[in-house]
Amino acid sequence: MPETLQRTDRAARLARARAIVGAGKICPAERITDLLEAVIVSGDRVALEGDNQKQADFLAASLAKLDPVRVHDLHMVQSVLALPDHLAVFERGIASRLDFAFAGPQSRRLAELVAAKSLRIGAIHTYLELYARMLVDLTPQVALIVADKADRDGNLYTGPNTEDTPTIAEAAAFRGGIVVAQVNEIVDRLPRVDIPGDWVDLVVQSPRPYAIDPLFTRDPARIRNENILMAMMAIAAVYEPYQVARLNHGIGYATAAIELILPTFAARRGLKGKIARNFVLNPHPTLIPAIEAGFVDNVYCFGSELGMERYVASRPHVFPVGADGNLRSNRALAQVAGQYACDLFVGATLQIDAQGNSSTATKDRITGFGGAPNMGADARGRRHPSPAWLRAGEEAGERLRGRKLVVQMVQTRQPNGAPSFVERLDAFDLASSAGFALPPVMVHGDDVSHVITERGVCNLLRCRSPQEREAALRAIAGDTDFGKRQDADAIDGLRRRGIVMLPSDLGIDVATATRDWLAAKTIDDLVSASGGLYVPPARFLS
Amino acid sequence: MPETLQRTDRAARLARARAIVGAGKICPAERITDLLEAVIVSGDRVALEGDNQKQADFLAASLAKLDPVRVHDLHMVQSVLALPDHLAVFERGIASRLDFAFAGPQSRRLAELVAAKSLRIGAIHTYLELYARMLVDLTPQVALIVADKADRDGNLYTGPNTEDTPTIAEAAAFRGGIVVAQVNEIVDRLPRVDIPGDWVDLVVQSPRPYAIDPLFTRDPARIRNENILMAMMAIAAVYEPYQVARLNHGIGYATAAIELILPTFAARRGLKGKIARNFVLNPHPTLIPAIEAGFVDNVYCFGSELGMERYVASRPHVFPVGADGNLRSNRALAQVAGQYACDLFVGATLQIDAQGNSSTATKDRITGFGGAPNMGADARGRRHPSPAWLRAGEEAGERLRGRKLVVQMVQTRQPNGAPSFVERLDAFDLASSAGFALPPVMVHGDDVSHVITERGVCNLLRCRSPQEREAALRAIAGDTDFGKRQDADAIDGLRRRGIVMLPSDLGIDVATATRDWLAAKTIDDLVSASGGLYVPPARFLS
Structure with a gap:
């Protein structure tokens, strides 16, 4: 036409x-x-x-x-x-x-x-x-x-x-x-x-109500000690030193663990009112304990979450609620908020390569990107400073601007045992077979500031060469083939320079990383924390 | 509270x-x-x-x-x-x-x-x-x-x-x-x-209708030959080789000149239907001839422009017009469109330094930024390719992504005679005196792809060192102090590599850069081109 x-x-x-x-x-x-x-x-x-x-x-x-x-x-x-x-x-x-x-x-x-x-x-x-x-x-x-x-x-x-x-x-x-x-x-x-x-x-x-999925509900019962260890390292290595107040993160168990240890681990460190105050996030049920503890000033939402309607409506000082008493979310504006008004993005991935590029693409699946590329990079038009952004910029050697903190939290192996660290992303093969102009990289390595595994944290901002980035990533890649190619001598130097941080470097005893830190250990605990306002979908009830 | x-x-x-x-x-x-x-x-x-x-x-x-x-x-x-x-x-x-x-x-x-x-x-x-x-x-x-x-x-x-x-x-x-x-x-x-x-x-x-300013109206009678020369160079050095279809630009006389030579100079080069098809731009009156020539598929708008109401309403295939027959603009969405769906941004500035950083700040004025920082940089979350974006990325040595074309068009001297090229931006002094954490740089040099003056064009994407960028900028800075420090020998090498392009390198005879190319030479011409639908505000009538 x-x-x-x-x-x-x-x-x-x-x-x-x-x-x-x-x-x-x-x-x-x-x-x-x-x-x-x-x-x-x-x-x-x-x-x-x-x-x-x-x-x-x-x-x-x-x-x-x-x-x-x-x-x-x-x-x-x-x-x-x-x-x-x-x-x-x-x-x-x-x-x-x-x-x-x-x-x-x-x-x-x-x-x-x-x-x-x-x-x-x-x-x-x-x-x-x-x-x-x-x-x-x-x-x-x-x-x-x-x-x-x-x-x-x-x-x-x-x-x-x-x-x-x-x-x-x-x-x-x-x-x-x-x-x-x-x-x-x-x-x-x-x-x-x-x-x-x-x-x-x-x-x-419509003859039936529209389909809707509770995508953002994570059952605390399924959070494992490794998730909690990674969450503790995230707080100790990133949230605390950079004073991260405004943030967005993904929907995995590692970030659910962060939400659930804010009122315990983070509070113990005196971080209430200092970190994690403004979220751009859907109303995750696992955020309830932090909200009830007064940890969270407010949350701006892409969408909502099934079962959270009454809780959200009763917390209008936290969520974007209208005069009618109900949430109004807005995915386009929330993406803008995540891009321009957040200092930290925490994502997850299936694969990460030697330069920190990550992707969820595999040869037989075209998964797409969602919101990660938009939020997993510094907005180059950003001009307002914050302590987190300025410090990240300084560490990266920027003179005239800051940098967004972009953290990838990933266990060294996926649940199916496949290594998360690879020499070459499957995305490259997918690009050839599907005829894409460029490989579908979800978050580019040069946009990533930190990678966290159950082995440790690496700070890519402080790396000054591709070789250093690679060494830092291998140092936290555990017993994957990628991790086995690490150079033990180099790691000492990287640790001294704060590029690689093992749990002990962060003052974290791995044995203490247990579910005891979780402010809610089950879906029932979340319901209790909400004062009965959260009504979990049937699939989450035992 | x-x-x-x-x-x-x-x-x-x-x-x-x-x-x-x-x-x-x-x-x-x-x-x-x-x-x-x-x-x-x-x-x-x-x-x-x-x-x-x-x-x-x-x-x-x-x-x-x-x-x-x-x-x-x-x-x-x-x-x-x-x-x-x-x-x-x-x-x-x-x-x-x-x-x-x-x-x-x-x-x-x-x-x-x-x-x-x-x-x-x-x-x-x-x-x-x-x-x-x-x-x-x-x-x-x-x-x-x-x-x-x-x-x-x-x-x-x-x-x-x-x-x-x-x-x-x-x-x-x-x-x-x-x-x-x-x-x-x-x-x-x-x-x-x-x-x-x-x-x-x-x-x-309100007792009186709200104040509103026709900020986006440029009288074609005030466009000078230098503006036209720069517009011709922009088309020959950027729009044509990169096949720029989707773009946003500023409100100066140089970009008004581009709008007005699309149906003449660009059409003569066979570019109709190939470049400048989708604009993210207010309804500039100087865009009327290009629209009437069928050069423009559509325009998405931040705001409107006084006097353009009837013209816009009668061109619903071009502008975002509702079922009621009137434009609905939206600055937030237009900024998103400019950031993510445009391959080119053309801006102007008061000062530009040796690394291509630009600013409109001076020590005694705090002007602010407007939209330029957002549109004057590659959106690092962008993942869809286009010929322009891919080519710019290749020239910049990117392997996994393209680059936005960010062009600064600036005469070597401002209308008041002050040099546009400076060794140090006034923004640095303003930052100190006003206590800003960072100097208020409008567009960062590493985000700029091309700078165009009346002397020539430089392509910063092809520069491989800060020294090369500086030499390229000095080469087109004319008789300013900044320009006088150019190295004539280096310029030959930069021209051979396509980093510096003088008008003759682009096949443009400076003597032919005249107002004859303008598809409308006066406000009256714009009214005629609109079929009488454009009704200029009184201040633009002779």
Whole structure:
């Protein structure tokens, strides 16, 4: 479709929709296929809302049922490929091109489809980058979004999981695009308006509430002593010396352990009110004890977390809660907050190489990036100083700017026994086989400040050559092949210079790294800590 | 105020407001001082909307009239200090602390107030960075915003100059903050809702329409041959070889000249459809001829531009226009778009040093940064390739990523005769005198790819040492003291390696760089090119 016809085209599409929905905006669920065929044209860029947590699953399933003779060659633009239906549109020949950010659950099937040439990947993005392109050169002709409730004017209430919805709606609605929302319920009066009805063309009530996943819940019972040791080292080697107040981190057991030892280990070290005050993070249940201990000033959220709704609503001084009493999250703004207002990012990875480059890509999986590339690097436009940023910059030899602390926490071996440290990332092979211009490196080695394993911590900021970086990484790589190539003599020098820190260098007795430090040892403990406000999803109940 | 009291405190503030406004949200203009004293408490962080273009001027003036005995020590958080009232709050002792991004018009007075210790600057930010901190550690207790129209429920219509309003409102409304909006008009039905009324507590109709400045209008009659020569070099040395399709640039005459020679000089070189297709840019009137020539696919906007309203509304295939037929801009999202979805940023500066660091700071002015730091650097989280980005990365010797093209266009001397090239930036002296942790460098030298003067172009990506960068910069610095220290022998080598390009190296005869290339030579020509849709503000009419 030539862009110049856009305006006329929008009117024609809406006219076709009106034959189905009449004068209003509400489409009966049983007419959704007809509606999508009315508003979608072959070759369209379609932004299908697939978030980290909630999914426009009814619209995804309906899209996958279209007649590929009538609708084909769609260009899908979506954050996350989470559901089988997200690939079915390619398998059925309805869509042929994809720009995305994360495909964790569908990564293997995605790689198969790429190999079979059933789809062509434009690029893999970090979330914020994909939203940026939706405004510039990946503008959607149709957006298929999801919310909790709508009124008859198309105003939407997202509930706590606002996530990507406002950004996708804005990108489409102000490019002459057609915005279709699936909602759980159509009501007369919304608790609050998250997206104005003027931005929404059509609404369908889904037969079932949308799918949503409690991705950010970690059961404290599954945290092992190694995780606790690494968490203690993170606090002693990074949080404390750099005075890290503002931070974001991942969802592994190591970072859950950090959350759970703030009120114990960190408090014992006198760090309350000094570190970990401002989080950019979803409402992790494992953060409850630190919040209740008054460790945390506030948390800005990408999305929400199932079961945390009442707790969050009752802690409006901590979470971004509206006048209606409920969380409003915002993934685009949270990515901006993580990029520009945090001094520390802690991530995890599957593989890390001799220069500290890390990747979760393997030859038979195209996993994508999510948010790590955006938050796992210094924002070069940043100009405001903080103690953490200035000190990191000084250590790195910067004269005119600071540096973000970017920490990779990774055990020397993955749960399946595969070494986390490798001479060559699988990402390089994937790039060749999938035809990518560059290997899909998640976090670049030159952006990483620290790597923490159960063996120790290395500070890459202080390294002054590639050889030194490599030696530092080998020193904490344990009994992997990569680690066995370490030079015991060199390590002494690196320890003296504070580049390599073993637990003893940090004053940590490994024998004391036990679950006793955990402020909550079970999901039940989290419920208690929340005063009964946290209601865990069934799968987390014993 | 302890953050834990926030929720109760919000209720108390609104109760005090109700004594003035009754049950609704509308405050009579004559009661605004009482209202502000009711909702603002000493020590509050107050986000006062000062944008690049529109100003919450009635609220700013009213704030400056508060009784400093009752309200003092406010911490102002605002993008732009544009009006005398923005400083009056400090002069009168109502506010004492400031975090901001740009203070162009008030830069001299701001420096005086800092010197007199009338206020303390937290930090100077790039726009996106300030918004990020408003979500994390500079969360506002009160937001004073501005829009075109409101309805009685507090829903807001911003008109084309949406700018910062949604971001400020979101940052405050979901932190228990009080949101007060000044509007030009209160109506029964809005053309569209830009900000839901649920996010807005109080509305006041201003006695006069808000102040707004046509900052992005450049009169083609003032473009000189030197600007045109530099524009020709930019296209020949950067846009064409790197195939730059997606870009953002500044507001000087050099970039206005680029806009105006796209349909002539660039078209003659066969570049239509190949370069400058996607802009992240306000609706510059000087872009009209390129748009009308079909050179431009689309433009995503930070704000709008006075006089361009009808033209923009009639080009919905180019600009982000809503179903209501009017532009919606968004400065936060446009900064994200400029950062992550553009391959080129072209900026200007007052001073540039031997390593390519640039600054607009001088000892007696604190100007701030605006958007340049954010867009004038590679986004290290970027993962999607483009021909421009990959080629720039290769030239810079990157193995695993590309590089953004960051071009500084600057005449060797400023209009006042001062040299643009200096051995030492005034920013270093300002940092000492104002007590900044780091000198306020606008764009760091290691982020700059090209510098263009009327003498030539240098490509810093190809430089392999600080000495080479310095020699390249001196080679194009003309008859400034800085330029006179150039080494004629070294220049031949730099030219052979494509590091220094003189006009003749680019096939450009300086004598042909004349105003004849301009697709519009006057404001009247722009009006004609727009088919009469562009309506220039009075100051631009002869």
